Amino acid sequence: MIPVATPPFLLVSRSAEYETRLRSVLGERLTVVPGEFLTFGPEAVVTRVPERPRIALLGPVLNYEETKGLVEALTAKHPSLGLIVVREQRSDLEDWVDELALHAVLNPDATDETTLALLDRLAAWLVANGHAEAHDFDAPPALEIDDMPFVDLEPADFDLVADEPAIETEELVEPEPEPEPEPAAPEWEFPPIEAGVPTEAIAVVAPKGGQGKTTIAINLATGLAEIAPNSVVLVDADLQFGDITAALALEPERTIVDAVADTAADELVLKTTLTHHDDGFFVVASAPSPELGDQVAPAALAELIDRLRATFRYVIIDTTPGLGEHTLITLEHVTDAVFVTNMGVPSLRATRTEFELLTKIGLMPGNRHVVVNQTDKNSGLTIKDVENIIGAPVDIEVPKSSAVLFASNKGVPLIHDDVRDPAAKAIRSIVLRIAPEAFPKRSKIQRRRRTNEPE
Numbered sequence: 001m002i003p004v005a006t007p008p009f010l011l012v013s014r015s016a017e018y019e020t021r022l023r024s025v026l027g028e029r030l031t032v033v034p035g036e037f038l039t040f041g042p043e044a045v046v047t048r049v050p051e052r053p054r055i056a057l058l059g060p061v062l063n064y065e066e067t068k069g070l071v072e073a074l075t076a077k078h079p080s081l082g083l084i085v086v087r088e089q090r091s092d093l094e095d096w097v098d099e100l101a102l103h104a105v106l107n108p109d110a111t112d113e114t115t116l117a118l119l120d121r122l123a124a125w126l127v128a129n130g131h132a133e134a135h136d137f138d139a140p141p142a143l144e145i146d147d148m149p150f151v152d153l154e155p156a157d158f159d160l161v162a163d164e165p166a167i168e169t170e171e172l173v174e175p176e177p178e179p180e181p182e183p184a185a186p187e188w189e190f191p192p193i194e195a196g197v198p199t200e201a202i203a204v205v206a207p208k209g210g211q212g213k214t215t216i217a218i219n220l221a222t223g224l225a226e227i228a229p230n231s232v233v234l235v236d237a238d239l240q241f242g243d244i245t246a247a248l249a250l251e252p253e254r255t256i257v258d259a260v261a262d263t264a265a266d267e268l269v270l271k272t273t274l275t276h277h278d279d280g281f282f283v284v285a286s287a288p289s290p291e292l293g294d295q296v297a298p299a300a301l302a303e304l305i306d307r308l309r310a311t312f313r314y315v316i317i318d319t320t321p322g323l324g325e326h327t328l329i330t331l332e333h334v335t336d337a338v339f340v341t342n343m344g345v346p347s348l349r350a351t352r353t354e355f356e357l358l359t360k361i362g363l364m365p366g367n368r369h370v371v372v373n374q375t376d377k378n379s380g381l382t383i384k385d386v387e388n389i390i391g392a393p394v395d396i397e398v399p400k401s402s403a404v405l406f407a408s409n410k411g412v413p414l415i416h417d418d419v420r421d422p423a424a425k426a427i428r429s430i431v432l433r434i435a436p437e438a439f440p441k442r443s444k445i446q447r448r449r450r451t452n453e454p455e
């Protein structure tokens with residue numbers, strides 16, 4: 001018998017509908033073991049898994065105990081397996097991620113594009129870390145029934161795989177010929193905002209430079225895009241030295257200069273000035289030079305934020321350090337502000353002054369999130385000390401981590417580059433504070449805290 005490559009992806013799920021969808025996306029690269037086998041324990045599933053799967057998708061419709069049992073049994077047999085739980089966003093999801101040591105969570109309603117992007121990313125990560133070879137993720141050659149690498153399959157399951165017609169590549173790449181789009185039409189779909197859903201604008205600010213604003217803004221956009229794919233826009237309003245596109249390895253064709261120009265007054269034209277990121281969000285790139293950035297008037301930036309809020313569920317604005325005119329007007333047009341500081345006394349003192357000033361002039365946004373970044377046990381200060389200096393409670397502590405620089409150098413958002421990194425987990429909890437509707441239990445508590453004004 002000729003050696004047959006193992007399908008790299010494994011799905012264990014009780015949803016026939018999801019199975020059909022995933023099969024249409026992955027074709028022969030997918031093996032499915034129905035979740036019903038879990039009635040007989042995780043081993044009943046593991047014995048039905050072919051030789052060496054590389055990535056397992058568990059769910060939907062599996063409970064915590066079943067998922068835990070499966071994770072343990074699968075990783076005991078396949079230690080380098082990539083693990084994804086397919087489950088809606090719920091308040092307990094973070095606990096699942098922490099306790100089960102998962103690589104990723106995928107919403108069952110995610111688009112095929114998002115699903116494939118996630119699988120590609122995890123595959124690349126497994127390859128980069130020596131857990132798999134790039135060719136493992138290629139489609140296996142068409143299988144003869146005698147070559148099927150399964151054991152113990154019920155006839156019904158067997159039929160599902162063996163009778164699936166091989167999909168011709170042409171069928172995939174030759175959809176209906178589309179009429180030529182308008183020259184300037186954006187190629188991405190912008191999901192409409194449902195009536196009654198409030199849009200949120202979040203400014204990421206810091207009185208001093210280099211505190212981590214851009215890192216946090218990028219990862220906020222990435223995390224919120226999981227909840228609202230293609231309904232998140234990240235504005236690089238660090239007008240002179242914005243570096244978001246560099247940190248995301250994007251090559252923008254248009255920038256904020258185009259976005260605020262008169263010609264972008266029309267919504268369709270405005271959309272063409274955005275750059276799409278594969279993780280499901282858009283970027284308004286910073287000006288191509290400091291001189292051009294200087295020409296963006298504060299009022300034009302404010303108008304841009306307001307107009308983006310008409311189209312996007314979340315608008316995130318990375319800012320210039322300090323409280324210049326642009327940052328002040330930005331704060332006037334947002335619902336939330338994320339204040340970033342490190343544990344250095346000068347930065348903490350400046351944060352206190354910033355809070356006092358904003359409160360005095362009435363520009364403290366309704367929802368405030370205080371993030372202490374690059375925390376370090378050896379800084380000589382405790383968080384209590386930090387709170388005393390800034391005169392306000394700290395909401396999130398993001399530890400110092402080399403994974404931050406590593407992700408930025410690769411051009412990948414940290415929370416997708418290294419899901420288990422402690423800084424990535426801390427930044428995810430900022431996402432939870434901002435998206436309470438997705439995580440009701442946890443956020444209720446945090447909504448109460450975050451409306452506190454500084455003392």
Ligand SMILES: Nc1ncnc2c1ncn2[C@@H]1O[C@H](COP(=O)(O)OP(=O)(O)OP(=O)(O)O)[C@@H](O)[C@H]1O
Binds near residue numbers: 373400401
């Ligand atoms: N938690 C962290 N651990 C380690 N390094 C970090 C952390 N957060 C940010 N950094 C690093 O600190 C540097 C500054 O971060 P970042 O660019 O996000 O800050 P910024 O506030 O946007 O800076 P600027 O004011 O220059 O725009 C970067 O090199 C980044 O990789």
Ligand SMILES: [Mg+2]
Binds near residue numbers: 243
């Ligand atoms: Mg920055």
